[in-house]
Amino acid sequence: MTTTITAEDIWGILEDVKDPEVPVLTVVDLGVVREVNHIEDNQWQIIITPTYSGCPAMQVIEEDIIKRLKEEEIEANVKLVLSPAWTTDWISENGKKKLEEYGIAPPQDEVDKSVLFGAKTVVPCPLCKSKNTKMISQFGSTACKAHYQCIDCKEPFDYFKCLK
Amino acid sequence: MTEKEALFEYLLRRADDSLILGHRLSEWCGHGPILEEDIALTNLALDLIGQSTEWFQYAAKVEDKERDENDLAFMRIEREYKNVLLVEQPNGDFGKTIIRQFLFDHFQNLLFQRLMESKDEQIAAIAAKSIKEVRYHLKHSSEWVIRLGDGTEESHDRVQDSLTDLSRFIDELFYQDEVDELLIKSGIACDTSEFQKEYRKNIQAVIDEATLSLPEKLWQLDGGRKGVHSEHLGFLLTELQYMQRAYPGMEW
Numbered sequence: 001m002t003t004t005i006t007a008e009d010i011w012g013i014l015e016d017v018k019d020p021e022v023p024v025l026t027v028v029d030l031g032v033v034r035e036v037n038h039i040e041d042n043q044w045q046i047i048i049t050p051t052y053s054g055c056p057a058m059q060v061i062e063e064d065i066i067k068r069l070k071e072e073e074i075e076a077n078v079k080l081v082l083s084p085a086w087t088t089d090w091i092s093e094n095g096k097k098k099l100e101e102y103g104i105a106p107p108q109d110e111v112d113k114s115v116l117f118g119a120k121t122v123v124p125c126p127l128c129k130s131k132n133t134k135m136i137s138q139f140g141s142t143a144c145k146a147h148y149q150c151i152d153c154k155e156p157f158d159y160f161k162c163l164k
Numbered sequence: 165m166t167e168k169e170a171l172f173e174y175l176l177r178r179a180d181d182s183l184i185l186g187h188r189l190s191e192w193c194g195h196g197p198i199l200e201e202d203i204a205l206t207n208l209a210l211d212l213i214g215q216s217t218e219w220f221q222y223a224a225k226v227e228d229k230e231r232d233e234n235d236l237a238f239m240r241i242e243r244e245y246k247n248v249l250l251v252e253q254p255n256g257d258f259g260k261t262i263i264r265q266f267l268f269d270h271f272q273n274l275l276f277q278r279l280m281e282s283k284d285e286q287i288a289a290i291a292a293k294s295i296k297e298v299r300y301h302l303k304h305s306s307e308w309v310i311r312l313g314d315g316t317e318e319s320h321d322r323v324q325d326s327l328t329d330l331s332r333f334i335d336e337l338f339y340q341d342e343v344d345e346l347l348i349k350s351g352i353a354c355d356t357s358e359f360q361k362e363y364r365k366n367i368q369a370v371i372d373e374a375t376l377s378l379p380e381k382l383w384q385l386d387g388g389r390k391g392v393h394s395e396h397l398g399f400l401l402t403e404l405q406y407m408q409r410a411y412p413g414m415e416w
Binding site: 053082085139143 | 370
């Protein structure tokens with residue numbers, strides 16, 4: 001007995017593939033999966049786009065996608081496209097909520113970067129929700145994150161940088 | 165020179181700039197003046213090496229001679245690398261690294277803005293993606309130039325020396341030859357002379373605020389785009405290529 005699998009089914013299965021660095025997020029939440037195309041029979045093409053140019057997680061994500069779909073007897077080939085360029089705008093609202101619950105401040109609309117020493121982006125603390133926070137470093141534990149500290153509760157936290 | 169040959173050269177120039185600068189930045193790993201800057205410089209390195217990977221992958225595809233991005237990055241000899249001299253200069257102190265970064269970031273920013281309009285889709289895609297990261301680099305290096313220049317007497321003197329020294333490599337950023345001419349004609353490359361004035365205005369604004377000065381009429385050095393490098397590149401490549409040369413065909 002064969003069941004006809006649809007693209008919608010594949011999107012659903014891909015929700016099982018977690019981001020290796022932030023395992024509460026799925027690759028679908030991140031907006032990394034762009035297209036799901038049927039080739040023929042049980043062969044499908046998954047189109048993904050990298051977040052940052054040097055992101056080392058992309059290779060793992062590619063392998064995890066192939067592995068997960070193989071478990072459903074689907075032969076997937078994964079293609080990486082650069083255009084249109086990934087932006088944090090593509091992170092789902094649900095994804096942003098999950099980030100915050102995990103303790104990483106989700107991306108905020110940022111002030112103009114070309115203004116040096118300009119107004120600072122207000123990043124609320126994911127733990128105590130205070131807006132009284134300060135940036136420790138523009139560059140954090142991974143390419144996508146900056147390092148912040150809450151002045152009220154004193155806890156340090158990661159901020160997922162806005163990339164537009 | 166065919167358009168395909170010119171395109172391959174053009175892509176190597178972009179890839180090598182990012183690879184060599186990325187490598188220099190990676191040398192700071194574990195040696196940063198403070199933890200946050202150790203992380204910042206290595207983050208920049210990662211962005212640049214990621215960008216160079218994209219440029220190399222496209223170059224390999226254009227060349228169509230069964231080489232891949234790793235062969236291009238690690239298995240050429242000095243005269244085959246086409247980066248500008250600026251990026252191969254040694255790190256020096258933190259201030260020198262920042263000045264080098266500052267001079268290069270402003271160039272990359274303006275270059276990628278224009279390459280986003282390239283008639284070559286892949287070049288436009290790489291530029292559009294890279295510029296988002298370059299904007300963070302630019303803010304970081306420019307703010308540090310101001311902090312160090314308009315800092316203590318010692319920080320001011322050190323970065324002024326670095327700026328004087330590295331200013332010898334600015335003109336080469338705008339070097340163009342038959343490779344560029346051919347590609348500019350077909351709308352693939354942009355004419356860097358079109359944004360040279362803007363570049364000078366942009367860096368001067370930061371240099372002024374940093375209470376530094378750019379020396380006039382210093383002898384300018386070039387040759388990188390033709391594979392004629394300073395002695396530094398040889399030493400750099402012995403480290404960069406060590407693993408691939410010692411264990412040919414190795415894989416992680």
